[in-house]
Amino acid sequence: MALKIEYTLREATEDDKKTLTIIELDAVALFKTIPELADLGESHASPDQLSTWLSNGRIYIAEDNGKAVGFVAAVTMDTTLYIAEISTIREYQGKGVGLTLIAAVLDWARELSAATGRKPRVSLTTYREITWNAPYYRKRGFREVEAETLGPKHVEKMNHDQGERNLVRPGYTRCCMLWEEQ
Numbered sequence: 001m002a003l004k005i006e007y008t009l010r011e012a013t014e015d016d017k018k019t020l021t022i023i024e025l026d027a028v029a030l031f032k033t034i035p036e037l038a039d040l041g042e043s044h045a046s047p048d049q050l051s052t053w054l055s056n057g058r059i060y061i062a063e064d065n066g067k068a069v070g071f072v073a074a075v076t077m078d079t080t081l082y083i084a085e086i087s088t089i090r091e092y093q094g095k096g097v098g099l100t101l102i103a104a105v106l107d108w109a110r111e112l113s114a115a116t117g118r119k120p121r122v123s124l125t126t127y128r129e130i131t132w133n134a135p136y137y138r139k140r141g142f143r144e145v146e147a148e149t150l151g152p153k154h155v156e157k158m159n160h161d162q163g164e165r166n167l168v169r170p171g172y173t174r175c176c177m178l179w180e181e182q
């Protein structure tokens, strides 16, 4: 039987911004293995962006015996809870940290749903073609949807990623994905 590793989750604060950047930079180095996207292996959220996620949403940090190994940032956007970033340090990738972080966001969506009476929903934007992006989320119950069906802020985000951020490259396209409680 595979060893089950359990992680502790805690909510990040402004004091964690340096830790979050270190985690993200280590995680995104995975993109350096794809020549067309190699530059993304150096990109990370700015301190201002982290502050916005902290004040408008939540960031959960996963720890293994006190060592920060991953984080997820989520904010409410249109009528869903949107995963703005998820990162696991490379040493811990494939060991269930991502699953733990996603489960925390789904639980938060359930909490919000109890308050609003709407079905729990979680969205994200990602690459279709990369194993650890869309196929990874598909296995976790997310399905691809048109940004328009999620609302104007999702459309704006897709346009921003394609335009200002230049994330669409030859052979690599972006999509919106949605998880809804069944």
Ligand SMILES: CC(C)(COP(=O)(O)OP(=O)(O)OC[C@H]1O[C@@H](n2cnc3c(N)ncnc32)[C@H](O)[C@@H]1OP(=O)(O)O)[C@@H](O)C(=O)NCCC(=O)NCCS
Binding pocket: 002, 003, 004, 005, 027, 028, 030, 070, 085, 086, 087, 088, 089, 092, 093, 094, 095, 096, 097, 098, 099, 100, 124, 125, 126, 127, 132, 133, 136, 139
């Ligand atoms: C996307 C990302 C956060 C996933 O995190 P992760 O911690 O590696 O994810 P998990 O370990 O939960 O799952 C990865 C795989 O390991 C498997 N796994 C889960 N627990 C495991 C364990 N204890 N031991 C070994 N493997 C395990 C999972 O089943 C999964 O495999 P599958 O996709 O074939 O089903 C990580 O790849 C990452 O940081 N990527 C770079 C940044 C990025 O692209 N972010 C997403 C932007 S949209």
